[in-house]
Amino acid sequence: MKVVAVTACPTGVAHTYMAQEALEKECQKRGYDIQVETQGSMGIENELEQDVIDEADVVILAVAIRIEGEERFEEKMDMGKVLQIEPADAIKHPSEVLDKAEKL
Amino acid sequence: MANKMRDVLKEIQKAFSTGVSYMLPAVVVGGVFLAISLATGTATDEGMQVTSPFMQNLLDLGSAGFAMMIPILAGYIAYSIAGKPGIAPAMILGYVANNPIGADGVKTGFLGAMILGVAVGLIVKWCKTWKVPNTIKTIMPILIVPIFSVLTIGLLYIYVIAGPIGAAMQWLVSVLGDLQGGNAVLLGLIIGAMTAVDMGGPINKTATAFTLALMAEGIYGPNGAHRIAVAIPPLAMAVSTFIDRKKYAADDRDLGISAFFMGLIGITEGAIPFAVKDIKRVLPAIIIGSAVGGGLGMLTAVEALVPHGGLIILPVVNNKLWYVISMFVGVLVSVLILHFTKPNLAETGKGKQQKKNAEPSIEVTK
Numbered sequence: 356m357k358v359v360a361v362t363a364c365p366t367g368v369a370h371t372y373m374a375q376e377a378l379e380k381e382c383q384k385r386g387y388d389i390q391v392e393t394q395g396s397m398g399i400e401n402e403l404e405q406d407v408i409d410e411a412d413v414v415i416l417a418v419a420i421r422i423e424g425e426e427r428f429e430e431k432m433d434m435g436k437v438l439q440i441e442p443a444d445a446i447k448h449p450s451e452v453l454d455k456a457e458k459l
Numbered sequence: 460m461a462n463k464m465r466d467v468l469k470e471i472q473k474a475f476s477t478g479v480s481y482m483l484p485a486v487v488v489g490g491v492f493l494a495i496s497l498a499t500g501t502a503t504d505e506g507m508q509v510t511s512p513f514m515q516n517l518l519d520l521g522s523a524g525f526a527m528m529i530p531i532l533a534g535y536i537a538y539s540i541a542g543k544p545g546i547a548p549a550m551i552l553g554y555v556a557n558n559p560i561g562a563d564g565v566k567t568g569f570l571g572a573m574i575l576g577v578a579v580g581l582i583v584k585w586c587k588t589w590k591v592p593n594t595i596k597t598i599m600p601i602l603i604v605p606i607f608s609v610l611t612i613g614l615l616y617i618y619v620i621a622g623p624i625g626a627a628m629q630w631l632v633s634v635l636g637d638l639q640g641g642n643a644v645l646l647g648l649i650i651g652a653m654t655a656v657d658m659g660g661p662i663n664k665t666a667t668a669f670t671l672a673l674m675a676e677g678i679y680g681p682n683g684a685h686r687i688a689v690a691i692p693p694l695a696m697a698v699s700t701f702i703d704r705k706k707y708a709a710d711d712r713d714l715g716i717s718a719f720f721m722g723l724i725g726i727t728e729g730a731i732p733f734a735v736k737d738i739k740r741v742l743p744a745i746i747i748g749s750a751v752g753g754g755l756g757m758l759t760a761v762e763a764l765v766p767h768g769g770l771i772i773l774p775v776v777n778n779k780l781w782y783v784i785s786m787f788v789g790v791l792v793s794v795l796i797l798h799f800t801k802p803n804l805a806e807t808g809k810g811k812q813q814k815k816n817a818e819p820s821i822e823v824t825k
Contacts, residue, residue, distance in 0.1 A: 365476040365736065366483060366710035396480070420477035421539035443804075 358382055358389040358456065359403050360415035363422050364442045367396035374417045374442040381449035394422050403427065413438065413456045417445040435459060470540060471577055477539035478532040478576060479735050483714075485528040486732055490717055492521025494724040502765040502775040525728060529557040529569055532735070533576035540580025541587065544600050548608040549579040552616065561617050563625025568660025569731050571616075578612045628665045635669045639681065643757045647684040651753020651789070654688035655745045658727045658734065671766055679762035683776065684753035686725065687761065687785045689768030691752050692745040693729030694722030694786070695793030702794060705803040711736075725769025737801070744796035752789025761785060 360378050364370035375391040382389035392403045405427055408414065414428050414437045431437050438456045445452055496518035500507040509515045533553025537545030556571035567574075586604045595603070631653075638646040653666040670682040700707045700715030707715065714732060721729030734741045759781035765772050776782045 364708075364710075365480040366708075366714070367480055368713075369709040396483070420473060420480050421542075 356385075356387045356413070356457070357411045358387050358413055358415060358453075359408055359411040360389065360391045360445075361394060361403070361418060361422055362391060362442055362445065363394035363418040363420050365420055367394070370419075370442040370446065371395040374445040377446045377449040378415065378417065378452070381453050385453065387453075394418070394420075399423060412436070413459050415440065415445070415452065415456055417442045417452075419443075474536045474539035474577060474580060475573065475735050475738075478534075478536035478573070479732050481535040481538075482528050482532040483732060485524050485531055486728070487524075487717060489521050489524030489526075489528060490721045490726060490729055492517050492524060493726055494521075494720050496521060497724050497767075498771060502767065502772045504765065507765070507767045507771070526557070528728075528731075529572045530554045532569060533572040533579070536573060536576030537580035537583060540577065541583035544587070544604045545580050545583045545608075548583065548605050548612075549576045551609055552576075552579055552613055555613060555616065561621040561625060563621070563628070565621040565625040565628070566661050566664060567621070567624065568657050568663070569728075569735070570657045570660050571620075573735065575612060575616060578615075579608050582608050582612060624661055628661055631662070631665050632669050635666075635681075639673065639678070643680065644754050646681060647757025648750045648754035650681055650684045651688035651691075651756075652746050652750040654685055654727065654753065655692050655749035656742070658692060658731055663727070667766070674764075674766065679764055679777070680757055680760060682766065683761035683763040683778075683782065684756040686763040686768035686772065686776075687756040687782060687789065688749035688753040689725050689727050690722045690770065690786055691749040691789040691793060692722075692727050692734075693718040695745055695748050695790045695797070696730045696733045696741070697722055698790055699794045699797045699801075703798055703801065703803075706797070706801045708804065723770045725767055725771065727768075740797065740800045744793045744800065747796060748789045748791075748793025750789075751792045752785045755785040755788055756782065759785065 358378075360375075362371045362374040362378070364374070371393050372395065375393050378391055379389055390403060390407060391401065393400045408427055408431065411431070414431045416422070416428070416437060416439045418439075419441055428437055436459050438452070438459060440452060496509050496514040497507045499511060499514045500509040509518050530550040530553035533556065534546045534550035537549030552575040553572040556567045556575050557569075559566050583604055586599070586607065591599060635646065635649065638649070650666050650670065653662045656662050666685055670685045674682050697715045697719030700712045700718075704712065711733070718729040718733070730741070730745060734745070760778055761782045762777040763772060763782070764775045764777070770783070770786070773779055773782065
């Protein structure tokens with residue numbers, strides 16, 4: 356399975372990256388491909404290109420603020436393939452999040 | 460219907476978080492530069508006077524940071540709701556909220572900016588749903604949306620909101636005037652509460668104007684209460700992050716350190732980021748704490764001789780011991796309230812895990 360995700364928290368120095376790490380670890384454990392874009396206080400890092408998003412099976416938006424470039428995910432949203440959660444959810448129980456994402 | 464209401468509230472909460480996220484660097488620049496430069500100043504009748512030209516320049520840079528912070532907050536609240544076209548109109552109106560406007564020169568500070576940010580966001584979002592011919596479509600974002608949103612929300616604010624607020628402020632001043640000479644402790648409580656309720660907004664500034672007017676008559680007690688209360692919100696938030704480490708994320712704890720220094724130096728605005736993030740718990744706590752501090756200051760006849768707050772003015776305070784004690788007690792009260800009202804981050808996490816198949820939702824507190 357191919358997963359892409361965006362993480363972003365209000366302050367953008369801690370939770371953004373903790374959520375990234377948690378999602379990456381969980382996917383590694385399950386043998387999924389994952390690419391996580393972070394939108395911390397330094398702006399967009401590890402940006403997701405449109406073709407990468409199009410190829411993904413599921414999108415996880417672990418965001419507490421409005422992110423930049425939300426329109427990239429519009430198509431996936433119409434397909435119902437976007438899971439919207441809080442960064443804290445991804446940090447605390449990544450496996451539940453992935454379970455949910457699988458079912459989409 | 461209830462669901463829809465919750466979605467709107469969720470959207471607004473997300474908008475506030477987005478606004479804070481973009482505002483923070485400006486708060487830090489303002490707070491740090493002001494703190495450093497004011498610490499070198501001397502306390503005079505006109506407030507803290509910075510004598511060194513270099514420090515004066517630093518002070519100006521810090522003031523610019525604080526002046527920008529409110530427009531940025533409003534701008535990115537609207538951005539969160541309406542996207543790019545919301546930014547500029549809301550920044551303009553955020554600036555309006557933070558500066559005197561209308562016949563009474565009303566200023567509504569960060570609370571006004573939050574409301575205007577949401578209002579602009581909603582109206583711009585609505586504009587985006589308009590079905591317009593293609594020829595007009597091209598001029599929508601650069602001409603019609605900004606002019607329409609600033610004009611409608613701006614005029615609504617000036618005529619419908621700012622007017623009554625101005626009248627309310629004048630009423631407050633007369634009430635305070637009646638209390639002066641009467642019930643000193645009650646006056647202290649009210650001044651303290653007013654100081655914290657909007658942290659630099661119209662109510663706070665009314666308290667300032669009132670105490671300044673009394674200082675001109677040689678009455679320094681209410682100013683003492685006000686100056687005690689000024690320091691309590693940021694100090695209380697700082698101490699709360701020091702003590703209740705489980706209730707704050709790492710980034711908020713770092714913010715606590717800068718709030719601590721802003722508190723010492725009498726910059727109430729240091730508590731604003733905490734208040735915007737969690738207004739229903741933070742605001743009552745700091746209002747009550749500041750009221751207690753102000754009341755205690757009046758009760759023990761503390762007098763501050765300069766129009767500035769925090770511990771840096773200690774040399775020009777009469778009854779120094781009670782000045783410090785009142786401040787300390789006020790901080791303690793706020794911290795205690797926060798201790799009981801703010802949830803532990805870890806506990807909410809555990810509670811989540813116990814619920815099987817709990818839906819990942821916004822209920823987890825960051």
